[in-house]
Amino acid sequence: MRDVVTSALVLAACLALPVARAADDSRTPAVEGVLAAVESLRAQAVTAGHEWLGTRSLLDEARAAAASGDAARALELAEQARRDCELALEQARREEEAWQGRVLR
Amino acid sequence: MIRRGGRRGGVVAAGLLTGALLGLGFPAPARADPEADRIGFRSYFQQRFPDVPAEAWIDGMYAIDEGARQQWQEIEDFPPYEFTVEEGQALFQDPFGDGRSYGDCFPDAGRGIRQRYPRFDSETGEVETLEVAINGCRARHGEPALSYDSKEMLALTAWIAYASRGRPMAVEVPDDARALAAYEEGKRFYYTKRGRLDMACVDCHGRYAGAFIRGDHLSASLGHPTHFPVYRLKLGGMVSLHKRFHGCIRDVGAEPFDEQSREFRRLEYFLTYMSNGLEANGPAVRK
Numbered sequence: 001m002r003d004v005v006t007s008a009l010v011l012a013a014c015l016a017l018p019v020a021r022a023a024d025d026s027r028t029p030a031v032e033g034v035l036a037a038v039e040s041l042r043a044q045a046v047t048a049g050h051e052w053l054g055t056r057s058l059l060d061e062a063r064a065a066a067a068s069g070d071a072a073r074a075l076e077l078a079e080q081a082r083r084d085c086e087l088a089l090e091q092a093r094r095e096e097e098a099w100q101g102r103v104l105r
Numbered sequence: 106m107i108r109r110g111g112r113r114g115g116v117v118a119a120g121l122l123t124g125a126l127l128g129l130g131f132p133a134p135a136r137a138d139p140e141a142d143r144i145g146f147r148s149y150f151q152q153r154f155p156d157v158p159a160e161a162w163i164d165g166m167y168a169i170d171e172g173a174r175q176q177w178q179e180i181e182d183f184p185p186y187e188f189t190v191e192e193g194q195a196l197f198q199d200p201f202g203d204g205r206s207y208g209d210c211f212p213d214a215g216r217g218i219r220q221r222y223p224r225f226d227s228e229t230g231e232v233e234t235l236e237v238a239i240n241g242c243r244a245r246h247g248e249p250a251l252s253y254d255s256k257e258m259l260a261l262t263a264w265i266a267y268a269s270r271g272r273p274m275a276v277e278v279p280d281d282a283r284a285l286a287a288y289e290e291g292k293r294f295y296y297t298k299r300g301r302l303d304m305a306c307v308d309c310h311g312r313y314a315g316a317f318i319r320g321d322h323l324s325a326s327l328g329h330p331t332h333f334p335v336y337r338l339k340l341g342g343m344v345s346l347h348k349r350f351h352g353c354i355r356d357v358g359a360e361p362f363d364e365q366s367r368e369f370r371r372l373e374y375f376l377t378y379m380s381n382g383l384e385a386n387g388p389a390v391r392k
Contacts, residue, residue, distance in 0.1 A: 046360075049368065103296060
């Protein structure tokens with residue numbers, strides 16, 4: 001009986017291991033680094049006055065996913081936010097000159 | 106000799122360079138010219154809508170939508186902003202804690218001042234809107250600032266707008282590099298595309314003014330600032346010009362700036378200058 005209980009505990013621990021490992025992964029420097037890099041891009045878009053609506057919430061959701069141990073979801077959301085920021089910055093660069101062509105006269 | 110010759114050569118080179126810059130096609134740095142902009146702005150709408158006199162644009166899309174205009178005029182018979190104006194007049198006259206009132210900051214009991222705002226404050230080097238001036242007055246008399254979308258702020262601006270009806274908008278951009286830069290930044294904001302929809306203010310309210318957006322016509326930017334704050338029927342309450350800016354920026358999928366942010370104050374500066382000469386007619390009712 002004692003052996004059965006021990007085996008059951010070992011099995012339960014093994015089953016729980018992947019979840020625990022994923023949770024650890026979500027806090028690894030890789031995920032944190034991606035989130036920090038995207039936040040830096042967002043700050044650049046803010047400075048340029050071209051932050052897109054929804055980018056902040058994407059990043060917030062990514063952080064929440066990372067905190068809950070869902071590294072894959074965190075990276076997926078961070079990628080969407082990164083694309084938003086890059087497009088917003090590209091828009092800002094283009095508009096440096098392009099706005100002058102729209103002046104009403 | 107070599108030295109003198111060299112010096113002369115330097116002078117000659119500098120002269121040639123200056124000549125080249127002045128006369129050989131190097132463009133001089135662009136200098137803001139608000140009055141030329143205003144004439145061009147008005148001319149654009151005049152060409153697009155030859156049957157609409159410029160002064161009619163103070164009524165927004167009602168200048169071009171006769172059916173909607175008739176409905177609006179009936180609403181104006183019993184305007185829903187009436188109580189707000191009365192409340193604003195009472196607030197304007199209420200003494201502050203130090204016994205003074207807004208009348209000590211604004212001339213003529215607030216009558217006939219709307220048309221001069223926003224103004225450039227040469228002390229701060231910034232654009233001062235009417236809302237900022239109201240809070241400045243409160244600060245000087247030891248009163249806490251009002252929130253820009255508070256009922257009190259909207260009532261005060263509604264009263265001042267009402268008491269200034271009929272005065273031609275007369276915003277000044279003084280010959281001060283900081284004022285011209287602020288004006289130019291507002292102009293640039295107006296023409297810059299932003300957000301997920303990649304749209305600028307001018308897209309809706311310039312190029313597509315008069316076109317349908319769902320069941321309504323898009324209004325023209327000309328005349329926009331003359332009639333705020335407005336009572337918006339869809340919201341059932343008063344709305345400031347900056348609240349409207351905020352909504353537009355959100356609508357194009359960009360993160361909006363705060364009310365009375367530097368960006369919005371400068372946008373208001375540019376837009377109001379474009380409406381110079383048109384009558385102040387706030388507050389108004391809008392859908």
